[in-house]
Amino acid sequence: xxxxxxxxxxxxxxxxxxxxxxxxxxxxxxxxxxxxxxxxxxxxxxxxxxxxxxxxxxxxxxxxxxxxxxxxxxxxxxxxxxxxxxxxxxxxxxxxxxxxxxxxxxxxxxxxxxxxxxxxxxxxxxxxxxxxxxxxxxxxxxxxxxxxxxxxxxxxxxxxxxxxxxxxxxxxxxxxxxxxxxxxxxxxxxxxxxxxxxxxxxxxxxxxxxxxxxxxxxxxxxxxxxxxxxxxxxxxxxxxxxxxxxxxxxxxxxxxxxxxxxxx
Numbered sequence: 001x002x003x004x005x006x007x008x009x010x011x012x013x014x015x016x017x018x019x020x021x022x023x024x025x026x027x028x029x030x031x032x033x034x035x036x037x038x039x040x041x042x043x044x045x046x047x048x049x050x051x052x053x054x055x056x057x058x059x060x061x062x063x064x065x066x067x068x069x070x071x072x073x074x075x076x077x078x079x080x081x082x083x084x085x086x087x088x089x090x091x092x093x094x095x096x097x098x099x100x101x102x103x104x105x106x107x108x109x110x111x112x113x114x115x116x117x118x119x120x121x122x123x124x125x126x127x128x129x130x131x132x133x134x135x136x137x138x139x140x141x142x143x144x145x146x147x148x149x150x151x152x153x154x155x156x157x158x159x160x161x162x163x164x165x166x167x168x169x170x171x172x173x174x175x176x177x178x179x180x181x182x183x184x185x186x187x188x189x190x191x192x193x194x195x196x197x198x199x200x201x202x203x204x205x206x207x208x209x210x211x212x213x214x215x216x217x218x219x220x221x222x223x224x225x226x227x228x229x230x231x232x233x234x235x236x237x238x239x240x241x242x243x244x245x246x247x248x249x250x251x252x253x254x255x256x257x258x259x260x261x262x263x264x
Contacts, residue, residue, distance in 0.1 A: 004033040005139070005178035006253070009167035012042035013187045014246050015081055022088065024185070027250040029092035034139050034178065036170060037096075038147045039085060040163040045069075045076040065120040065160040073160050074100075078148040086146050097143045101151030102158060106131045107166065109151035109159045123151045123159025125166065127236070130173035139178075168229035168238075175237040182233050184226045185246040190260030191227070195220050206263045207231055230262040 008028060014020055028037060049056050049072050057064040065073065078100040089096035101107030101123075107130055109123025129151070138145050147170070149163040164184065171182040191213075193200040202209070210227055213219050219227065223243075230241045244252050244259030252258035 002177065002179040005174060005180050006031055006033060006035045006183060007038065007167055007171040007174075007180060008035065008183045008185060008249070009038040009040075009163060010185050010246060011040045011163070011187075014185070015039060015042035015085075016044075020246065021085075024246050024249060025085065025088050025094075026092060027253075029089055029094035030250060031253055036135070036139075036145045036147065037085070037089075038149075038163055038167040038170065039077075039081060040149055041073065041077050042081065044081065045073045048072050048076060059117060059119075063122075063160065064118075065122050067121065070121040070158060070160060074150055074158050077160075078150040078158075082146060082148040089144065089146070094144055095142060096146045097138060098146045098148070100148050100158070101129075101161070104131065104134050105152075105154070106134055106145075107147075107151045107161070107169075108154050109161055111153055111157070111159060121157060121159050123153065123161040125151060125161060125169050127169055127172050130170055132173040132177070135170070135174065136177055162225060162229075164225045164229045168233045171233050171238045171241075172236040175239070180238045181240040181242070182230070182238050183249070183252070184230060184241075184243045185249060186226070186243065187246065188223075188243075189245045189248075190243050190258075191219075191223060193218055202260055204261045204263050207235075227262070234262045234264055 054068045082098040086096040086098040109125045112119045112122040112124050149161055151159045151161045171180045189198050190201045191205050234241045241262040242259045248258035
């Protein structure tokens, strides 16, 4: 029988709120099974770029990462934010190990090659990008890997990589060895039919449901990459995938009825 593994992804809104982050990490540290945390970046990189006079360019919500921006996101994501989370988990007797993709070669990405847009130092990954034996060894040692959204290309370059994708690909890569549950934790109760109505939660979403909701314009742009990555995970042998409100982590782990479940 496979060991249970939770892969939990948190985003910027939570990272920007110290009180909420502390409450969340208390719940995360309490998970008794093996666990991995993946985090995004929050507003700190943009704030620092503004202070340094470095203009930020976004296309369809995706950050264009030139060399100056890469320096900032590497410092903020893999440095300040990652080590802050690791120290808070250590405070809670959770033996966390902060990682970028370059550390122990755990995630090797390819620089994005887009026919029309130069995204700069942005990395794309697939299941083969993940050094699953190394991550499994960390878990065997009872370490809790904490991944930032920074990878590398084995040519000496760091790359900015979508954290939702990192969580999905790590979950997929570890299904051979573990019974994996992937949890996207964010500031909504789950997938909402009406983004302004927290009671309009959709309890389950399949590929067909996703296509219909997208066509009807009921999905705001922030939820799209989460759902696309969640569907990719459930199609590739991840046992369970949920989108849940970050304050509901403990409730979900214990009772399994929070949020939206992603189905085939």
